[in-house]
Amino acid sequence: MVVLPGLLLAMLLAMLDNMIVGTAMPRIVGELGGLTHLSWVVTAYVLGTTVSTPLWGKIGDLYGRKTIFLVSIAIFMVGSALCGMAGSELLGGVHDGMTELIAFRALQGLGAGGLMVNAFAIIGDLVPPRERGRYQGIMAAVMSLAMIAGPLVGGFITDHLSWRWAFYINLPVGAIAIPLLIAKLHLPKYRTEHRIDWLGAGLLAVGITALVLITTWGGNEYAWGSAQILGLAALAAVSLAAFVVVERRAPEPVLPLNLFANRNFSLISAIGFLLGFAMFGAINFLPLFQQTVQGASATNSGLLLLPMMAAAMVVSLFVGRIITQTGRYKIFPIIGGVGMAVGMWLLSLQDVHTSRLQTGIFIAVLGLGMGFLMQTTMLIAQNSVEQKDLGVSSSTATFFRSIGGSFGVSMFGAVFNHQLATEISAKLGAAGTALTKAGARLDPAALKALPSPVKAGFLESLANSVSSVFGWAILFAAVVPVLAILVKEVPLRGGPGDSAAPAATEAVPAAPRP
Secondary structure: OOOHHHHHHHHHHHHHHHHHHHHHHHHHHHHHOOHHHHHHHHHHHHHHHHHHHHHHHHHHHHHOHHHHHHHHHHHHHHHHHHHHHOOOHHHOOOOOHHHHHHHHHHHHHHHHHHHHHHHHHHHHHHOOHHHHHHHHHHHHHHHHHHHHHHHHHHHHHHHHOOOOHHHHOHHHHHHHHHHHHHHHOOOOOOOOOOOOOHHHHHHHHHHHHHHHHHHHHEOOOEOOOOHHHHHHHHHHHHHHHHHHHHHHHOOOOOOOHHHHHOHHHHHHHHHHHHHHHHHHHHHHHHHHHHHHHOOOOHHHHHHHOHHHHHHHHHHHHHHHHHHHHHOOOOHHHHHHHHHHHHHHHHHHOOOOOOOHHHHHHHHHHHHHHHHHHHHHHHHHHHHOOOHHHHHHHHHHHHHHHHHHHHHHHHHHHHHHHHHHHHHHHHHHOHHHHHHHHOOOOOOHHHHHHOOHHHHHHHHHHHHHHHHHHHHHHHHHHHHHHHHHHOOOOOOOOOOOOOOOOOHHHOOOOOOOOO
């Protein structure tokens, strides 16, 4: 509990950043220009995070979690400071500030990749699995709080301060976390071979980058059947196939493939992928529906998600306490998967007549399902491996959730765009086609200026398109409880009456009590 505040502050850095920056983006584009490169501000950060996540876990296992965790925080803070200075006189006043921001966001993403992974792995080092649910429940609550507070803080910064403070705000938080962790964080030492599989890491980075670019560009910058997308698909396939070959021979693989021989680990990785797929898709489209169709203020976008985040936070704390008391966990991902599927089904029923209260109830149901899943998946992943592989198991679980989120946003975006174009064309004809070319990003002022019949047709089309997204999400959410049923409930290490560590971890020193 002495160390936990420092870990939570580091997690806040990663969680708050995207929420705050997303709210400030219109102001950033207004000052720096480069609207056509706007998506790259997000893509660069996602690439940096996704590519580095498996590496941070493995490097932490090899060289010590504390040092690597502090390095990741420092890189994130440097990236944040440079992002805040992009296009300013402090960096020489270079004209193309948007290019600078994109490059610095990639650096910031590299640091962010190590924040969440190492925070979860450090909890794994300090706390036996039987008691870990309690602490991970607290961490889940902080994550939910950050997702609510982020847009509110971003809105305040956008309205009252310079957009640069969307990045500078990370610096005091990191300045508190680093000395606290240096003074209070003491981890057990493990003897390992200090070898880094650089070839495997490079191939994985190339493959992941190609996949992220496919999900970012496909259907937007380039057609799915274009030479660019097909070339990226071929590059991803070749790189990942070579990665598998290299990992089988590497003495210290960056992503040990033998982990997937464990049924629980493979199942929970797939569940994490589906969780990210559905969760990020929901968060991405809910504000669009509430702000455009229901006329809510963009400044209050964080409050609009409060029912979902509050439900997830309460359930996470409850589940963590129950797991600590009983040592049983299998039922929770099953309940969570069913809850997510029901929540997606309810959200698929929305139309232009759905009230904010009804939407709040629907997303609360979705939040209940997410609360049963968010930290339980990490707990099962960590309990499925030896103590020496704790970092790489944490990073792999985070990696699959991140990749799922990237694919989910991409696929749901394609479904939404196709459905919106079809709906508007059918309802409004040529006028609708022109409206679609203007994009489904009409602000409230532009919507008010539309003639009443056109506005009504547009809002109805938009509502139906968002509903179709959740209709597709049901299919993915429904697979989660099926996979969870196949999970074998292995006793959690560190429970009352344990006389020794399991055979798989006999050679590993027991982690001390916090």
